Amino acid sequence: xHRFIFLIACLxxxxxxxxxxxxxxAKKIQVTGAVSLMNGSSExxxxxxxxxxxELSKGWNVGLGSAIDYYYFRSVPVYVEVKKHxxxxxxxxxxxxxxxxxxxxxxxxxQMKISRxxxxxxxxxxxxxxxxxxxGYTLYNRHQRGLFxxxxxxxxxxxxxxxxxxxxxxxxxxxxxxxxxxxxxVLIRIGYKF
Amino acid sequence: xxxxLTGSIIFLAMSMFLNSCFKDRFTEHYTFYRPVYMTKAExxxxxxxxxxxxxxxxxxxxxxxxxIFLNEVDKGIHIIDFSIPSSPKNIAFIKIPGCVDMAVxxxxxxxxCYTDLVTIDISDPTKAVVKQFIEGVFPHRAYASGFxxxxxxxxxxxxxxxxxxxxxxxxxxxxxxGVLMADTRGLSSFSAASSPGVTNGTGGSMARFxxxxxxxxxxxxxxxxxxxxxxxxLPSFIKTLQFDQGDIETIFPxxxxxxxxxxSGMFIYDASNRDNxxxxxxxxxxxxxxxxxxxxxxxxxxxxxxxxxxxxxxxxDVIDINTLSKPKxxxxxxxxxxxxxxxDGNLLFICDGKDGLKIYDATRPDNLIRxxxxxGMETYDVIAFNKIAVTVAxxxxxxxxxxxxxxxxxxxxxxxxxx
Numbered sequence: 001x002h003r004f005i006f007l008i009a010c011l012x013x014x015x016x017x018x019x020x021x022x023x024x025x026a027k028k029i030q031v032t033g034a035v036s037l038m039n040g041s042s043e044x045x046x047x048x049x050x051x052x053x054x055e056l057s058k059g060w061n062v063g064l065g066s067a068i069d070y071y072y073f074r075s076v077p078v079y080v081e082v083k084k085h086x087x088x089x090x091x092x093x094x095x096x097x098x099x100x101x102x103x104x105x106x107x108x109x110x111q112m113k114i115s116r117x118x119x120x121x122x123x124x125x126x127x128x129x130x131x132x133x134x135x136g137y138t139l140y141n142r143h144q145r146g147l148f149x150x151x152x153x154x155x156x157x158x159x160x161x162x163x164x165x166x167x168x169x170x171x172x173x174x175x176x177x178x179x180x181x182x183x184x185x186v187l188i189r190i191g192y193k194f
Numbered sequence: 195x196x197x198x199l200t201g202s203i204i205f206l207a208m209s210m211f212l213n214s215c216f217k218d219r220f221t222e223h224y225t226f227y228r229p230v231y232m233t234k235a236e237x238x239x240x241x242x243x244x245x246x247x248x249x250x251x252x253x254x255x256x257x258x259x260x261x262i263f264l265n266e267v268d269k270g271i272h273i274i275d276f277s278i279p280s281s282p283k284n285i286a287f288i289k290i291p292g293c294v295d296m297a298v299x300x301x302x303x304x305x306x307c308y309t310d311l312v313t314i315d316i317s318d319p320t321k322a323v324v325k326q327f328i329e330g331v332f333p334h335r336a337y338a339s340g341f342x343x344x345x346x347x348x349x350x351x352x353x354x355x356x357x358x359x360x361x362x363x364x365x366x367x368x369x370x371x372g373v374l375m376a377d378t379r380g381l382s383s384f385s386a387a388s389s390p391g392v393t394n395g396t397g398g399s400m401a402r403f404x405x406x407x408x409x410x411x412x413x414x415x416x417x418x419x420x421x422x423x424x425x426x427x428l429p430s431f432i433k434t435l436q437f438d439q440g441d442i443e444t445i446f447p448x449x450x451x452x453x454x455x456x457x458s459g460m461f462i463y464d465a466s467n468r469d470n471x472x473x474x475x476x477x478x479x480x481x482x483x484x485x486x487x488x489x490x491x492x493x494x495x496x497x498x499x500x501x502x503x504x505x506x507x508x509x510x511d512v513i514d515i516n517t518l519s520k521p522k523x524x525x526x527x528x529x530x531x532x533x534x535x536x537x538d539g540n541l542l543f544i545c546d547g548k549d550g551l552k553i554y555d556a557t558r559p560d561n562l563i564r565x566x567x568x569x570g571m572e573t574y575d576v577i578a579f580n581k582i583a584v585t586v587a588x589x590x591x592x593x594x595x596x597x598x599x600x601x602x603x604x605x606x607x608x609x610x611x612x613x
Contacts, residue, residue, distance in 0.1 A: 042218045042363045072218070072363070153216075168227045168352055175225035181363065183218045 028054050030061065034191025038071040038154060040183055045071030047154075047187070051081060059085035065098065069130075072183055073110045073158050076103040077130035090140035094148075095133075102130040102156040118165045120174060128157030128180075132187060140193065150189035157182050218363035228355050231347035234310075234327075237291050241312060243322040246284040247272065248611035252586050257577050258298040258395030261319060262584055264591055268292055268349075271305065273319040279582050279593045280605045286320040291350040292335065297403040297410060298395035302426040304403065304410055308349065309335045311412070311421070313429055325427045334415040392426055398577045399446060399485035399534045406447040409468045413454060416440040420469055432469050437461075448488045451518070455484045460495055462518050477513050477521040485575075487537050491516055492524065492559045494542060496532035508532060510544060512559045525560050534575030536583070541565075541599055543583055545573035551585050551592075553599050565600045568592075 029052060036047040047070065053063020061083040069075050079100025086093045104125035111123050134152015161178040232240075249272055253265035260277040270289040276282040292308030301317040302325070311331040315323040394405040404411045410421040410429055416439065420432040441457035452463040452471055459478040463471040477495075486495045493513040510527040531547030542556040550569035554562040571587035578584075583594040583602070593606035 039216075040218050041216055164224075166226055168354070177222065177224040179223075180221045181218070182220070183363075184216050186216060 030055060030063070031194045032063075032148075032191050033194070034148075034150075034189050036067075036150075036154075036187045036189040038069070038185040038187055040071060040185040042072050042183070045069070045185075047071070047077075049077075049191075053081065053083075059087075059094075061085070065100075068105075069102070069156060071156070071185060072113070073125070073160075073181070074105050074107050075127075075130075075156060075158060076105050077101070077156060078103060079130055079132075085138070090138065090142060090144060090146070092138055094136050094138065096136060096150065096152070097131075097133045099129070099131040102128045102158060104128075104158050114160055114162075114179065116164060120163045120165060123160055123162045126159040126161070128159060130154075130156045134187065134189075136189065138193075145193050148191050148193060150187070150191070152187050152189070154185045154187045155182065220361060220363050222359045222361075223356075224359075225354060225356050227352040229349040230351040230353055232291065232350045233347055237307065237350065238324060238327060241288070241290050241307065241314065241324045243273075243286045243288050243320050245287065247287040249284070249590060249608055250611055252574075252591060252610060253294055254296060254398070254401055255575055255577055255584060255586050255591075256296050256298055256395050256397045256401075257579070257584060258393075262591070263296055263298060263303065263395075264586070265293060265296060267294055271296060271303070273316075274591065274608060276582075276584070276593060276606070278606075279595065282591070282593055282606045282608050284608055286322075288314060288316075288319075288322045290314075295401055295403045295412075297397065297401070297405050299405055299408075299410070299423050300392035300394075300426040302423075304423075304429065306332050306335065306402075306412075309333060311429070313427060315427065326429070328421075328429070328431060331412060331419060331431075332414055396577055396579055398536055398575045399487045400444050400575050402443070402445060404445040404447040404452065406450070406452070406465060406468065409465075411445055411447065411452060411465075411471075413442045413445045416442055418442075418445075418452075418454070418463075418471065420471070422469075435471060444485045446486050446488060449490075451488070453486045453488050453493055455486045455495065457484070460484065460486050460493060460513070460521070462493075462515065462521060464518070474518040475515075475521050477511075477523070485534050487535050488515065489537060493521065494535055494537065494556075494559075496529065496535055496544060498532055498547075510535075510562075512562070527562060533573065534586075536576045536578040538578040538580075541578065541596070543576045543578045543596075545576050545585065548572045551576060551583065551594060551602075553583075553596060553602055555599075566596075566602045568594055568602055568604060570604075 031052050033050045038045045047067050049067035051063045051065035053061045055061050063081050065081050066078045079098040081098035083094050083096045104127045106125045132152055132154035134150050136148055136150035138148045140146040159180045163174050164177050165172040166175055251267040253267040256263040262274040262276055264272040270293055273286040274282050275285050290305050290307050293305045296305040303314045303316045305312050309332050311328040313326040315325050402413045408424040410423050412419045416437045418435040421429040422432050423429045444455035446453040450466040452465050454461040461476050462474045464474050465471040484495050484497050493515050495511045497507045497509050499507050508529050508531050512524045513521045514524045515521045529546050530549045533545045536543045540557045542554040544552045546552050550567050551573050553566045554564050574586045576583050576585045581597045585592040590610040591608040592604050594602055595605045596602035
């Protein structure tokens with residue numbers, strides 16, 4: 001019985017120690033959410049993003065982010081982002097850069113954008129890459145939480161392929177048509193750091 | 195003020211410089227086929243017999259005497275000697291660019307050369323000689339499913355082009371790409387004997403050419419043309435009859451009637467006045483490809499649906515034509531993917547796609563009895579006469595002996611060479 005109580009006490013003590021460590025670690029994990037307006041030559045689209053990052057020393061942040069990007073073809077960028085804040089205090093400039101993959105997630109309407117009467121079977125969308133770069137400004141409160149804005153340049157790529165019928169002079173034959181898209185946009189971002 | 199002006203100039207310069215960085219772009223990889231043209235003079239000079247070529251893309255079929263004339267789609271006509279049915283021999287090839295149809299009257303072959311009608315002397319099939327070109331007979335051949343040929347030239351080949359296109363995205367990318375064209379295989383129409391000393395050959399059910407005595411009838415997408423072939427070496431154009439609708443596909447002359455198949459029905463014309471066929475009656479059916487053969491009392495129409503033919507029907511319709519002005523459906527028989535057909539007496543031959551050639555006792559059209567199926571081939575068209583059924587299939591030309599119909603079997607073959 002005593003041993004049992006002793007074991008339980010050890011378990012409780014070790015758990016509280018871990019929690020203390022986690023609390024110490026958790027202070028450095030920063031979560032942000034943002035909405036961006038993507039302006040390109042084809043259209044104006046939106047991007048909803050969320051990131052979780054760690055604050056390093058001297059104003060550097062690194063984090064992992066994901067988004068739903070509605071520009072032309074819906075996709076899900078998953079990226080690593082680096083930020084550098086300039087100066088001190090709750091209001092300061094920062095520069096950001098991100099790169100990662102752009103996972104294809106087309107809607108039915110997206111598929112109609114490449115609709116052709118001679119398509120056979122399914123259209124296949126393949127993931128590409130994602131990158132953005134820009135500058136921003138924080139509008140934090142004294143607890144280092146609050147709004148921030150950003151202005152930058154964003155690129156995403158995606159590919160589409162399908163089988164189509166073409167006339168070969170005697171009959172129809174089936175060939176593959178593949179299209180690689182590169183979308184270049186100006187992004188205007190507003191977000192909140194929790 | 196100066197700083198504002200400087201800042202504005204810098205901003206404008208950057209905007210112009212960066213404008214190109216904000217263009218959405220695409221790179222498209224696709225394949226198309228480009229026509230290779232020859233002038234009409236070059237084509238006419240090349241239309242003559244040559245050494246036999248391997249059968250690669252068999253099309254329509256015509257028989258005259260001991261010779262089978264087998265179309266090589268868009269390239270010309272193979273001449274096959276089948277005087278020994280068990281051993282047919284490919285003896286010569288006549289180059290005719292754009293050829294998909296033909297008929298033979300006496301010693302003269304009539305064929306389409308893309309948009310033109312060519313007459314060729316085949317007194318010696320191995321030494322054919324072009325006698326005449328009539329231009330513009332088949333205008334529908336200049337335009338097919340989105341492709342319009344240069345009508346001053348003739349297409350002699352198609353070249354594959356793998357291409358890469360780079361451009362900017364604006365709304366939706368690239369071109370529609372690709373064209374579709376009707377499948378032009380089939381058999382030439384049946385023809386009766388004509389003026390003394392000059393006989394017409396025997397064709398099948400899927401032709402656009404039909405011979406009736408000394409008249410050649412050709413059907414295009416929506417018209418019927420009449421040619422006088424009393425001088426077989428120099429057919430002369432008589433007139434054009436316009437149909438009320440398009441999608442006309444086949445013509446089958448029988449005695450003094452013309453049975454014309456379209457994708458939506460069968461038309462019966464009285465051609466007792468050879469130069470002025472008059473419409474007698476019409477049988478409408480569901481949308482499908484429909485070659486037709488007929489005898490004195492009934493017409494037999496196969497309805498086929500596939501990627502080209504559209505529709506959802508694969509069947510044989512037997513039509514009572516005792517009253518030509520009011521043809522009526524007698525009975526429908528379900529089939530797999532029927533195409534060409536032929537009739538010899540009370541025997542009905544149907545090419546039923548991958549099922550092969552089916553032979554029926556048609557003594558009672560309302561109760562066809564299948565006697566035999568010759569399988570192992572994907573059949574397309576057939577001419578049956580004098581105990582021999584010459585059948586075009588996807589892998590070659592078959593000679594089938596039906597001396598005993600219930601035991602009909604393949605006795606000879608010319609195999610297609612895959613290209």
